[in-house]
Amino acid sequence: MAYYEDTLDRIHEECGLFGIYKHGADDNQLVARTYMGLMALQHRGQEACGIAVGRNREIFYHKDVGLVEEVFRDEVISKFSGNMAVGHVRYSTAGNKKTKENAQPLVLNYAKGQLAICHNGNIVNADILRKEYEQNGAIYQTTTDTEIIAYTIARQRIGAGSIENAVFRAMKILRGSYSLVIMSPNKMVVARDPYGLRPLCYGIKEDGSYVFASESCALDAVDAEYIREVRPGEVIVVEDGMMREITDHCGIEPSRLCIFEFIYFARPDSTIHGQLVNDSRRNTGKVLAKKHPVDADIVIAVPDSGVPSAMGYAEESGIPFVEGFGKNRYAGRTFIRPDQLSREQAVRLKLNPLKKYIEGKKIVVVDDSIVRGTTTGIIVKMLRQAGALEVHVRISSPPFLYPCYYGTDVPNFDQLISHRHNVDGVCKVIGADTLAYLDLEDLPLIAPDARDTGFCTACFSGNYPVL
């Protein structure tokens, strides 16, 4: 029914997480802070969002389909107060999943009371666990793997002395990627899968509040000081104003942080595992300029995500960077049907070439990825119509060749243009003069500050972490 952000043919992160714990009396600012944290993470999911608040050992929540600014108006925000809150923004790949039921936090009652669970990632053995629990009489009211996580924790909780032990035990059962921010009526429990596939960090505010977030930009938004990443495999508990860490087992698995966080998902102003995201993007451009130089007049970017990489390319190559496209920042979501607005029109609505700069020029255009190829083809066509003499496409990631099982929406083989064509073939399909990708072997170069961090590059390399 509608063209969304994917007009530009991106792949998407599935979720953003936020949690805040403040010891002591109720704070009616806590929901406003969670709101700000979720606003800062909105780029990680625009489909649905929710906030749960703990107060007097009870959990209250509000969630719905929509952007944070749509779901949370001041009358909702002022209704809640508490000393803990967790929040979630969600993107979902399959159209029919766009329901309020699937929105998070998942709030539930179980043997030991209430839980609110926020999850980013994908549980690969969810179907097996689902069947196992069903044999025990489980019923499912959503279509999310988060419900499987909830069951696993609830079942492990029976014999476990505490919710954190239950989470710890559940982590030995759950396979796949997961960053979790969980709230019981009196504790906040945070965990990250043993490979650290999806990001999660924490910080502290001046008033002593603990803050957890998928990206450091959300810490900045609530004026919390970044402390460190949650370690792969780590469980953190905040209770009675104190934080405890369960980390003995951490570091057994080499970390495998999703490399695409640096290339596209994360916000440029976030720092992940020590690496400023904007720097990693500039680095892709520099590497591309070294490995895939071209004789051109100007470097331009497909905005906004291609800009830092294009600037890196310009810096390294000495070819001047120029604003090649005007971008319509209001063309995010258009609720009109494909028969009323073709894909090409939708792209034009979003990107408008600055003919004066392009006409008669040899151009390097930098984008972060090619998924299906349609949009890149339209972009090349638009540049030629604007008078470009040559169009050289540089992509700041390797070709997508393999599916992602860890919480992004890299589509099936048959939709991936790189699966159907080699680089030359893709170049012809999109109509470019030359096309070059970031080489697989150069991926480690883009995040030099993320020391001691290994990466998951499975969608490019097929090299999946052994779960």
Added chain:
Amino acid sequence: MAYYEDTLDRIHEECGLFGIYKHGADDNQLVARTYMGLMALQHRGQEACGIAVGRNREIFYHKDVGLVEEVFRDEVISKFSGNMAVGHVRYSTAGNKKTKENAQPLVLNYAKGQLAICHNGNIVNADILRKEYEQNGAIYQTTTDTEIIAYTIARQRIGAGSIENAVFRAMKILRGSYSLVIMSPNKMVVARDPYGLRPLCYGIKEDGSYVFASESCALDAVDAEYIREVRPGEVIVVEDGMMREITDHCGIEPSRLCIFEFIYFARPDSTIHGQLVNDSRRNTGKVLAKKHPVDADIVIAVPDSGVPSAMGYAEESGIPFVEGFGKNRYAGRTFIRPDQLSREQAVRLKLNPLKKYIEGKKIVVVDDSIVRGTTTGIIVKMLRQAGALEVHVRISSPPFLYPCYYGTDVPNFDQLISHRHNVDGVCKVIGADTLAYLDLEDLPLIAPDARDTGFCTACFSGNYPVL
């Protein structure tokens, strides 16, 4: 935040059920028919509603807070088709339960696929079962006992050869009142608790469709011929266009149909267990006139529910019935706060005495019940202000003395005026000249056509069915 129907201080039925099964190809009229059935049952619950449709062995649903006409607009109705549909209207007593999450049908996935469950009644051992299931790792996402029914069926389904057997087994575990209309992707299963506490009947349409409903007025609304009540304890299965009944065990328990269905809950044009509801209400008036006569000029009713009883009183006593109140049929729900509209103003907005008829008259005013007493007091006051010489209150039910555990919202002891005062005391509190109730012993007289049917009168007598 708002005055609802309870301006008139009634107690409420908690739900209405509807199901329709049509063998053969998809029928895009099925949802429209369910809509009509739910419209006919709207008096049984105005808080939330929902419809689930089975098509191609999959279940689709839509539910939300609101009236049927609000939740189902034509664009929703035309979206769905199928060969089975179930629907539910819901009333809930506690304010914080007014959420979309608690709306029914409860649609779930379990070991054997999907189920949509509609429930009217109350499971009295829900808390015990909840704890038991929790020990097995169950999680709860609503605050309804319907979720407990779902778990019980899902757990019993494991060893049972069929969904109907699972329902049958579950009925041995569930204690309390329940009429159930359940849909699996290829069957409809209907059941009623062994006492038949809550009503449920079925009919057949000319096209062979089977129709199940809480009241016969919903069969009329979809032009289905009333066949019979579902028997207390009975399980009915419709599958492959055929209907099967599991009834060997029926009749072991004496039936205990809620007597208040006849006094207030059911629609006057419904027939329950052979008894036309309007007749039973007229009968209450006749009995009151015989047992509690008074020398008066006119008989009036608190509209709408008191009208048939007042007419019966008039007929038996020979005192003329007169329209004593103008009723504002739009004053159902007013979304303004108590500080903007007092209870007395709210009653005045709904009922306006016809001074010309009342002035200088000795008046019998008939109402169906007194719960807290406040409204009756306001009504008596309004009649005196309108010039009534005497006000004699006749109530077409016995005093409420005991809580109801079977799915209505009779409030706690301390709110029941009859628990705090004897009849004379209530009479003084409400300011009437005389007050009389229907006598407990006369209750059987009001439904003479409901042969072989026993009644639950627990809220009046304290005589609870042994569950």
Added chain:
Amino acid sequence: MAYYEDTLDRIHEECGLFGIYKHGADDNQLVARTYMGLMALQHRGQEACGIAVGRNREIFYHKDVGLVEEVFRDEVISKFSGNMAVGHVRYSTAGNKKTKENAQPLVLNYAKGQLAICHNGNIVNADILRKEYEQNGAIYQTTTDTEIIAYTIARQRIGAGSIENAVFRAMKILRGSYSLVIMSPNKMVVARDPYGLRPLCYGIKEDGSYVFASESCALDAVDAEYIREVRPGEVIVVEDGMMREITDHCGIEPSRLCIFEFIYFARPDSTIHGQLVNDSRRNTGKVLAKKHPVDADIVIAVPDSGVPSAMGYAEESGIPFVEGFGKNRYAGRTFIRPDQLSREQAVRLKLNPLKKYIEGKKIVVVDDSIVRGTTTGIIVKMLRQAGALEVHVRISSPPFLYPCYYGTDVPNFDQLISHRHNVDGVCKVIGADTLAYLDLEDLPLIAPDARDTGFCTACFSGNYPVL
């Protein structure tokens, strides 16, 4: 797109008016009172509504499409306070007029400041005036004749010393029916056309507030004492806490109050020109019983509007009144399309015959009018299907034969069944055994208490007031 109230084929009043003036400081209860007044008048218009409040010599307003309870929620009500308020409920005949733009009060700026105008009626020379003003450069932003009233007042105001004089002058120019409640920033001005075609009365509250309303039931709703009708042709001004009347000219024209107010439009508990509406309806039944007797077993009514007349018929004839139909009070507005719900289904959803009472009986069924005849035909058919031996239809008004130019929606000739058939013909079309209408000559009998009041019977008699 939707079946509305007209499922039952009624004609409609076009509007209800309310005004309240309280001398002295701002009263934040004034909007709540106007809300209550409009709730009491909701039966006069369900399409749109609005309230304007005067405070500190400024006018604020809120209006929208919808019922009063939908348009005015507590957050709207508590936003406004003032010392004067006017309100309006609107029904409109033509589908495309159902817009927020056409909702009233019409609030405007003109040479002397602000005005809020509420109008009930129809200006028959609106088109002529429209053209005249256009020649002067007028522009129109609505499709209502209220805008013509506004222009007329604004133009007359130029030379007139006061708003009331301007209204008085405008009344000499405007032809047709109009009851007006107008608010300037410091006065309330109320007027009624010289024939008094549409009703308007006033009352006083204990706190000294003046209250104006289309019907006395709205005075009751705000606990104001009814004083009298506004006289035909009268202009009333309330200013500085004082009320002045301009009445020298009143009584020049004989009054011509719309007789259909008594038959159907007004609420039974309203008193108009001294006549209790419910009584006038009972009278129609008595007259019908005398003039058009029939040998029958029971008298039933088409609820709700037919009930008092049926009771009068029963009383006069000695044939017992019985509740013939169950009425679904929730089936007011259904938002599904005609192809999803036929007219017959819609009628069935609203009215359900009580077969037990009807089967094997000779029946008199009383209704207030027949417009197109379709619904009456369905009702007769339903009664026969329920087993009626004979169906005798009695209508408590004469046949509709002529269009109404004064603010109701009597449809065009070609849709009026009485214009196409004589009484025998209509009887055949609707399938009744006998059919009788209230005779034209008996109309004066129905409102004996409305002394010195003449009536407009044009829709029945063709006898139009000379305007």
Added chain:
Amino acid sequence: MAYYEDTLDRIHEECGLFGIYKHGADDNQLVARTYMGLMALQHRGQEACGIAVGRNREIFYHKDVGLVEEVFRDEVISKFSGNMAVGHVRYSTAGNKKTKENAQPLVLNYAKGQLAICHNGNIVNADILRKEYEQNGAIYQTTTDTEIIAYTIARQRIGAGSIENAVFRAMKILRGSYSLVIMSPNKMVVARDPYGLRPLCYGIKEDGSYVFASESCALDAVDAEYIREVRPGEVIVVEDGMMREITDHCGIEPSRLCIFEFIYFARPDSTIHGQLVNDSRRNTGKVLAKKHPVDADIVIAVPDSGVPSAMGYAEESGIPFVEGFGKNRYAGRTFIRPDQLSREQAVRLKLNPLKKYIEGKKIVVVDDSIVRGTTTGIIVKMLRQAGALEVHVRISSPPFLYPCYYGTDVPNFDQLISHRHNVDGVCKVIGADTLAYLDLEDLPLIAPDARDTGFCTACFSGNYPVL
């Protein structure tokens, strides 16, 4: 109630206009094209929008408060077709003007039928005309000067032989700034005030459609070829598929295009009077670098509007441009109250300094303007907190010193920081090390390609066009 875009303390353009005329049969794509045109102009007004369509000599319209994507969903778009359409996006300065009533197009009936009027600008003699028309009996239903334009045209139309003549005559009466796109049922009439204060251009599509728009980016969005600006004072008529121009009188006044269109209002990819807007912004940076150099390590921008100027500064000065801030593109509108979110928090939510680049650096930060100064102060503070050694602020426009009477919301004297402080004073207030503005005398340098175009610089210079 809410922080809008003005978090960043910008001044705002009041409106964007669009019109499309296609000869021949109805085109159901016309509304979709107008939608795309308005999406492209959304930056010119985010408060309300509307579209009017002409079909079969009738005008239909839809307008409401909200963004284009919110007001126009596919069901609205597919409802309308026609052979002409006009559209409008609106920004309004005063809070209480944010009403549906004030949304445009203003659609009205007058002596010669219907008109739909879209206006960008401000009529300075509106109050005088308002009073004059009032003396003639005019009434006003909005608070916009567009209603005054409508009256003026309607009045002039009386004697004028055509709508275009009426517009032409009206232009001699109206003083101030106005670009107008007007639709009568069979013509489109477009006009621009004699000084050309607000922009307006036109283009032609391959199918022969004429397209009018405030900026060329809207022509690009509908794939129309830019032809030229509408000349200051020109009237263009499109009728029967032909375009006529009334231009004899054009060029009598020197043009005075609003210079701030180049500095901030217009989209960078628009070309106005031959000048690419992005280029003019780069030019401001180059001029600033020449006139106000500084010894610094990096140049950063306040995104998005400061970016091209910062790049120009970098290019001219040789100091490298670096992305200094991460920008949250979702933080456009937040519906929470100031007491829940301080201005500083709101700025932080939108802009997040990239500490790594800023720490230990001497920084030039380029922004387009300083209005009240608060936000700039927060930005400087944020940069210092991020570790900047020196912060040098460069502003790509002169100081705001005078009010604008021509359709922007430059605030009153007392709110303008430059009116209260000289440059040194402002520098101290905002806490910068140095501060420099674009010099007034250099303004002509920024748009060298807009040959033969004079500019209005009144808000900087006080040099107002003589109207």
